Amino acid sequence: MSSTDKVFAGSIPRIYDEYLVPLIFAYYAADIAKRVAALSPSAILETAAGTGAVTRAVTAALPAGIRYVATDLNEPMLAVAAQRQGEDPRMSWRQADATALPFDDATFDVVCCQFGVMFFPDRVKGYAEAKRVLRPNGTFVFNVWDRIEENVFADDATRVLGQVFPDDPPRFMARTPHGYHDKAVIKADLEQAGFRDISIETLAAVSxxxxxxxxxxxxxxxxxxxxxxxxxxxxKLQAATDALAEEIRTRHGPGPVEAKIQALVITARP
Structure with a gap:
């Protein structure tokens, strides 16, 4: 992972929330919310909460009286999330590293994470931390993006930026968001962290x-x-943006446009 892969600062959090959340994250946030609500938890921890797409979806699906803690490594992302959420007595926000959680053992019924584990420097450690803070019958629910070829706009972006910068192609999308999709590896990592009941589902949608x-x-x-x-x-930031827009216009039409996205949704219990 590059040192810049985890940097969500400056104007990125606002643009991410305004543009990228409806483009690719909202559908999967609703899916996570449905799965979490079905578990009827009283205490939920969200790791790598970003700008709160899952936070908003899950809290909307749960009753009063629950306790929800949303964490992220990036303060600027959490600031956007808290602002978007508004006043909610069920909520608390905390900057935290998912691989070293500042919570006691057996504290939460559910730990959830949307498209965050790909950024963990040590995924087994992150999973072990999720297991540690879960109550004995708790559930870890998370998702990851499938291979980049199954996520068309991300693949378009990677290809076009490779043409803009042929000597040093930007590979962020392929390297990190779409770099952790092998089901056998995910299952093995979870098992190494102590999870035994593991389900991995492929879920396609349209962006x-x-x-x-x-x-x-x-x-x-x-x-x-x-x-x-x-x-x-x-x-070259604007020129790169314009080049990608032209490629999408050529491949998918002048707009509105749509393309396939695909993720893996994982449910794990100790």
Whole structure:
């Protein structure tokens, strides 16, 4: 993982929440919320909460009286999440590393994480921490993106930016968000962390946007791809965004546009 892969700062959190959440995250947030609500938990921990897409979906699906703690390593992302959530007496926010959680053992009924474990520097350690803070009959629910070829706009972005920067292609999307999709590896990592009852489901959906420019802006300026572009040549950020928009317009039409997205949804119990 590059040192810039986990940097969600500056204008990235706002663009991520405004553009990328509806583009690719909202559908899977609703899916996580449905799964968590079905467990009827009283205490929930969310790790790598980002700008709160899952937080908003899960809290909307749960009654008063529950306790929900949302954490993320990036304070700027949590700040957006807390602002979007508004006042909610069930909620608390805390900057925290998912691989070293500041909570007591057996504290939560559910730990959930949306598209975050790919960023963990030590996934087994992160899973072990989730297991540690779960109550004996607790459940860990999380998702990861499937291979990049199954996620068309992300694949488009990676290909086009490789053409813009042929000597040093930005590989963030393939390397990190779409770099942890082998079901056997995921299962083995969970088992090493102490989980035994493991289910992995493939879930496809459709990503939709009003224009090709929307998609290009979301990926090039609302993710750490922006860090990679600016590290190579900050003056080319808009040109790279425009190149991706043109590619999407050529491949998918002038807009509205849509393309396949696909993720793996994992449920694990000790």
């Amino acid at each position: 939709r946007a009003p224009t090709p420019e929307y998609v290009a802006f979301a990926y090039c300026q609302g993710t750490p791809l922006r860090n990679e572009i600016e590290a190579r040549d900050a003056s």
